[in-house]
Amino acid sequence: xxxxxxxxxxxxxxxxxxxxxxxxxxxxxxxxxxxxxxxxxxxxxxxxxxxxxxxxxxxxxxxxxxxxxxxxxxxxxxxxxxxxxxxxxxxxxxxxxxxxxxxxxxxxxxxxxxxxxxxxxxxxxxxxxxxxxxxxxxxxxxxxxxxxxxxxxxxxxxxxxxxxxxxxxxxxxxxxxxxxxxxxxxxxxxxxxxxxxxxxxxxxxxxxxxxxxxxxxxxxxxxxxxxxxxxxxxxxxxxxxxxxxxxxxxxxxxxxxxxxxxxxxxxxxxxxxxxxxxxxxxxxxxxxxxxxxxxxxxxxxxxxxxxxx
Ligand SMILES: NC(=O)CC[C@H](N)C(=O)O
Numbered sequence: 001x002x003x004x005x006x007x008x009x010x011x012x013x014x015x016x017x018x019x020x021x022x023x024x025x026x027x028x029x030x031x032x033x034x035x036x037x038x039x040x041x042x043x044x045x046x047x048x049x050x051x052x053x054x055x056x057x058x059x060x061x062x063x064x065x066x067x068x069x070x071x072x073x074x075x076x077x078x079x080x081x082x083x084x085x086x087x088x089x090x091x092x093x094x095x096x097x098x099x100x101x102x103x104x105x106x107x108x109x110x111x112x113x114x115x116x117x118x119x120x121x122x123x124x125x126x127x128x129x130x131x132x133x134x135x136x137x138x139x140x141x142x143x144x145x146x147x148x149x150x151x152x153x154x155x156x157x158x159x160x161x162x163x164x165x166x167x168x169x170x171x172x173x174x175x176x177x178x179x180x181x182x183x184x185x186x187x188x189x190x191x192x193x194x195x196x197x198x199x200x201x202x203x204x205x206x207x208x209x210x211x212x213x214x215x216x217x218x219x220x221x222x223x224x225x226x227x228x229x230x231x232x233x234x235x236x237x238x239x240x241x242x243x244x245x246x247x248x249x250x251x252x253x254x255x256x257x258x259x260x261x262x263x264x265x266x267x268x269x270x271x272x273x274x275x276x277x278x279x280x281x282x283x284x285x286x287x288x289x290x291x292x293x294x295x296x297x298x299x300x301x302x303x304x305x306x307x308x309x
Contacts, residue, residue, distance in 0.1 A: 002275065002304060003044050009054035012303070013040055016281075016295040017055075023283035023291030026263040031161035035061070035265065035282035040292050044300075045207035045276045047220035053204060060200045061280045062158050064262030065097065067139075067196045068120040069235050069243075070209070074142050075114075075126040076231050084126060087181050088119045092242045092249075097288060098168050100175065109179040115242035115260070118172045124196060125182045125189045132188055136195050143199060145226055147208040148219070152201060159198035163191060197262075203278035206268040210276025213239075213258070236270055247287045255297045256307025265290040267297060271306050 003009060017040050027033035041055035063070075075084055089112045093102050098117045103109060111119035129135035136154075143152050173189055176182040182189060212219065213236055217227030227235075239258035244251040251259065257277075259269035265282035267290055277300065281290040301307055 002046065003052050003300075006052050006054050009042055009044065009052055012296060012299045013042060013055045016040065016292045016299060019292040019295045020281065020283040023285050025265075025282045026284055026288070029158065029162045029165060029263070031155075031158045032062075032264060032282070037283040039265075040281040040296070041203040041279065042293075042296055042300075043203040043207040043278045045204070045211040045278075047211065047215060047273075047275070049221050051204060051207060053207075055203075056280070057203060059280065060202050061266060061282070062155050062198045062200050062262070062264045063206075063266060064197045064264045065115070065120070065245075066206065066209075066260050066262040066266050066268045067199055068115055068123070069213075069239065069260050069268070070143055070146070071120065071123050071127065071139060071196055072114045072238070073227055073231050073235055074139055075123045076234065077228075078128040079126050081230075081234070084114075084123065087126070088114050088122050090238075094246050097245045098172070100168075100172055103172065103175055109175070110181050111176070113238060113242045115238050115245075117169055118176060121169060121173045121189060121193055122176055122181050124193045125184065127192070132192055135192055139196055140199060143201070143205075143209075146212045147201065147205045149201065149205055149208070152199060152205070154195050154198040155200050156198070159195045162194040162197060166190060166194060169193070203266075203280050206266060206278025206280075207276040208278075210268050210270040210278060212276070213270035214272050214274060214276050236272070239270065244289055245287050247285075247289055251289075251294070251297075252309065255294075255301045256309045257297075257301065259297065261289045261293070263288050265293060267293045269297065272308055274306070 217232035
């Protein structure tokens with residue numbers, strides 16, 4: 001049985017909210033430390049157009065690593081599979097998202113997948129456009145097309161805060177430039193990447209992204225192809241193998257759906273042919289996933305039998 005009311009979700013939110021106290025808001029990007037650790041919101045979007053939600057649904061938050069999925073889709077559309085995977089691999093790392101270690105030990109020196117920071121920086125550098133503004137607006141336009149929402153923007157304070165403190169990401173990007181994985185100006189890539197990570201939406205927007213991926217790239221109401229099925233399939237596969245950082249294996253066992261998280265506490269999930277799920281809950285566990293969001297996903301997976309395995 002699928003969810004049929006906001007009230008059903010509210011009951012699950014009440015239970016999961018108890019977990020927020022056990023986690024911690026990300027503070028390595030100083031502006032993210034301002035988030036309310038007790039905040040929690042969830043939305044489930046269905047192919048029939050119904051969307052149920054509960055918690056602090058109106059609150060917008062930044063995508064952070066969830067943006068890596070949309071950026072990958074755009075880089076694939078711009079360059080094709082062969083070009084992209086010549087520069088970025090397809091394997092999970094088992095390491096934290098910002099780790100540099102395998103970049104040096106793997107030969108050739110290309111990032112192992114597009115969901116870790118090194119891989120995402122390479123992918124972002126492949127987005128086409130004549131200027132940084134054009135590249136960013138193409139990415140935002142794709143977000144608008146997928147969510148069906150207009151007026152999506154990015155949070156300037158969060159973007160600046162990350163750009164000023166992103167020394168680790170900067171070192172990953174310069175390392176990649178050395179080995180020609182990133183071409184062109186590293187600082188421009190850094191600026192685009194931090195703005196991309198700071199794109200803002202509510203949990204409803206996240207659920208809509210999940211829904212389009214769940215429906216193989218189609219808008220279920222109009223039947224319009226928003227992303228080619230192959231692109232949607234690649235995105236979902238990476239979400240299963242690498243979407244929840246170095247907790248992706250455990251998440252597959254406990255929840256069993258393609259999902260991508262971000263350090264703002266977002267989780268975007270695509271339950272094949274059933275629904276899209278969006279969550280924001282800024283309090284994180286030690287691996288950088290929303291602690292209450294993870295619990296919500298587990299409870300929803302049990303209640304609605306969501307696991308694809
Ligand atoms: N895990 C994340 O959400 C990381 C995104 C963040 N902008 C970073 O690059 O560190």
